[in-house]
Amino acid sequence: MNNITVYSADNPISRELFSRIFAMIEYSFPKSERRDFEDHYAEFNKPPFRSLVYETDGNIAGFMNYWQLNGFVYLEHFAVAKEQRGQGLGSELMEKLCEIVKCPIVLEVEPPESGETAVRRIGFYKRLGFFTNEYEYYQPPYHKGEQAVRLMIMSRPSPLSEDQFAKIKKSLYRDAYETNGNF
Numbered sequence: 001m002n003n004i005t006v007y008s009a010d011n012p013i014s015r016e017l018f019s020r021i022f023a024m025i026e027y028s029f030p031k032s033e034r035r036d037f038e039d040h041y042a043e044f045n046k047p048p049f050r051s052l053v054y055e056t057d058g059n060i061a062g063f064m065n066y067w068q069l070n071g072f073v074y075l076e077h078f079a080v081a082k083e084q085r086g087q088g089l090g091s092e093l094m095e096k097l098c099e100i101v102k103c104p105i106v107l108e109v110e111p112p113e114s115g116e117t118a119v120r121r122i123g124f125y126k127r128l129g130f131f132t133n134e135y136e137y138y139q140p141p142y143h144k145g146e147q148a149v150r151l152m153i154m155s156r157p158s159p160l161s162e163d164q165f166a167k168i169k170k171s172l173y174r175d176a177y178e179t180n181g182n183f
Helices: 015-028 037-045 089-101 116-127 162-176
Strands: 004-007 049-056 059-069 072-080 105-109 131-139 149-156
Touching: 015 037, 015 049, 015 059, 015 072, 037 049, 049 089, 059 089, 059 162, 072 089, 072 162, 089 105, 105 116, 105 131, 116 131, 116 149, 131 162, 149 162
Parallel strands: 072 105
Antiparallel strands: 004 049, 049 059, 059 072, 105 149, 131 149
């Protein structure tokens, strides 16, 4: 995996490259689980925000947008190009992220009762060493007038205690979503 670049406030991403990533975000995540283009692009000005991008032959094969927060990483968006799926690239990208960050990782997933896609996604993350955490969690709305979305937090390398979960949830709301949790 030689074509990996991590973009951040210290290593800015071009608008053109981000627009290609955002196209993947649009087909991989429902509108309720992603920011608008300008809001998402502005995240690159925030020091804790990073984007790990894997390019091959000038095309984006996959990316991970994440927040390097106090004592853990929040993986906000992770996608592999449609034509690259099912070939192990997602697992390789996760291994690379773990090499880079060397700390616990959390991410949000739709609960299994959301459907077969959610069940498959949870299974994928479990195979990568993530654990489901059964504590109640709602993703704050990305857009005015929308409702919060019930999701689950998965964590690696171990499940979270109730106290750890509460601290992580508070940090996510404050640092990544910029809300106090009243939504």
